[in-house]
Amino acid sequence: MIDVYLFSGFLGSGKTTLLKHVIQQAKDAGLKPAVFMNELGEMNFDSDAVEDGIPLKELLDGCICCTGSEKSEAQLQTLLAEEEFDVLLIETTGAAHPVEALDAIFSPLFAEKLKFKGIVTVADSKRWLDRSQLSPQIWSLYLEQIRHADLILANKMDLLTEAEQAQVTFEVQGLNPEAQIIQTVQSKVPFSQLQKISASKSGAVQEAPVSKLNLNAKVLEFQNPVKRDDFEDWLRALPESVFRIKGYVPLEGDKYPHAFQYAYGMAQWLPEYMKMQTQIVVIGENLEGIELP
CATH class of the missing domain: 3.30.1220.10 (CobW-like, C-terminal domain)
Structure with missing residues (x-):
């Protein structure tokens, strides 16, 4: 079975940087990664981060978790039919609810080929401290992305004081005490840490589709x-x-x-x-x- 990791996190949190690090580490470990990327707009500039030779499929101008779910399923089916790989890395749009995004992964068409390892949420630590500036809808999605993570990267720690780092870590961990939380700079985390996680049972999902955001x-x-x-x-x-x-x-x-x-x-x-x-x-x-x- 192919291990699947879903990268979640709000816009600009550092998901694509994480993707680049994990691709290289997976290759260094002798594994062949493949990538599925989702973007709200009609163009995906982040796909430039995926080097040549890495199987890549994209869903543009739609969200993997709502209107684009059927297209996502079709893209994943094509990827599995055309390529051989060991690890599938899914980068969702920053507006995607991580649990809703799992629908495509668990399609009966190919669910037996995929082993879902878990949700890795990249949390922008600076944005967390300035959360009072976010709209209620955006803040709700931010919370949901953290609540449903199996591994949380408290990212951009280099922009915070030591006191602020402790505050963010304490508050984010309190929101999801079952997930491991790692303080990161530029989303750098050992691939071995990802391999250790396993998907937990998700609680109630508060829907926050793009149309409401x-x-x-x-x-x-x-x-x-x-x-x-x-x-x-x-x-x-x-x-x-x-x-x-x-x-x-x-x-x-x-x-x-x-x-x-x-x-x-x-x-x-x-x-x-x-x-x-x-x-x-x-x-x-x-x-x-x-x-x-």
């Missing part, structure tokens, strides 16, 4: 290169309802666009060495007035 994904295309300072000024002026931005930004003076990631007020720039489509995906609430500078 009012989350949207908006694609913004660049017509011309921009100055980095001007773009970062635009970022700082964005409302707090913008949770995540990712894509490729063309900067003045550079031959190739830069890969760009933004979550919770923090931006990350990475150089690219090939031509990429210069656009970004903005994810959040109330995005109607969000336009490029």
Whole structure:
């Protein structure tokens, strides 16, 4: 049977970074991983994190846990039919309820081939401390993602003081005392820790589908290169309802666009060495007035 791990966590928590670490560690252990990724928008920039040679299927512009459940099942069936692998890593969209996302995994079409190991939730520790700024719907989903985890990564601990680290760990553990909690930086956790977990019985599920969260994904295309300072000024002026931005930004003076990631007020720039489509995906609430500078 194929071991299956489901990576959960809100937008920008560090799920894709975790995915990259686990892929490499699984390969180092002599295992062949495969990946199934889910994204709200029509494009999945996070798929670039999956290196060539790793079997990959994607569900775009839908949620694995609701409207896209049948499509997810079909993609997984195709993956199992076309490829041979030892470990299946599922990265859900940040708006997915982890328990609802399990429907596709337990399809009668292939359930006997998969051994579900558990839910790994990446919790943004900084966002936890600033949770008063979240809408009630987003906060409800955040809690559900933690409550139903079998392993919790209290991530971004390097952004907190020692007192804040202790506070987050204590409060998150209190919400789900049965799950192991590990303090992490950049979602780094030994693959051996994942292999030790086993799925626990889930309690009552409080539904929080995307339609109730009012989350949207908006694609913004660049017509011309921009100055980095001007773009970062635009970022700082964005409302707090913008949770995540990712894509490729063309900067003045550079031959190739830069890969760009933004979550919770923090931006990350990475150089690219090939031509990429210069656009970004903005994810959040109330995005109607969000336009490029």
